Amino acid sequence: MKQKDVEIIIYGAEQICASCVNLPSSKETYEWIEAAVTRKFPNQPFEFTYVDIFQPPEEKEKQQFAQKVIDEDLFYPVITINNKIIGEGSLRLKTLYTELEQYGYKPAEQ
Structure with a gap:
């Protein structure tokens, strides 16, 4: 499958969502996702x-x-x-990785 470029957007706020009290902030989640995705799918x-x-x-x-x-x-x-909601609040990386693979991204060899 040919890879399609994607835009991963994290919508959040400085203040933590009332239902997400023990979770990382939106900005921390953004940084965590960026690091995890670029490590799992290097050079893409x-x-x-x-x-x-x-x-x-x-x-x-x-x-x-x-x-x-x-x-x-x-x-x-x-x-x-690409405008499709992948997760709210606490995201499971597996869900994100599965979605990226559907766009043709290839995970790094373990």
């Missing part, structure tokens, strides 16, 4: 983006999704790949 192109839901960038699509996180009371961070 990824775009990682962190979006603060209360101060989203100018891009309309990201603003709309940030508002959706707020309006629908989603557990943040919300992790998306």
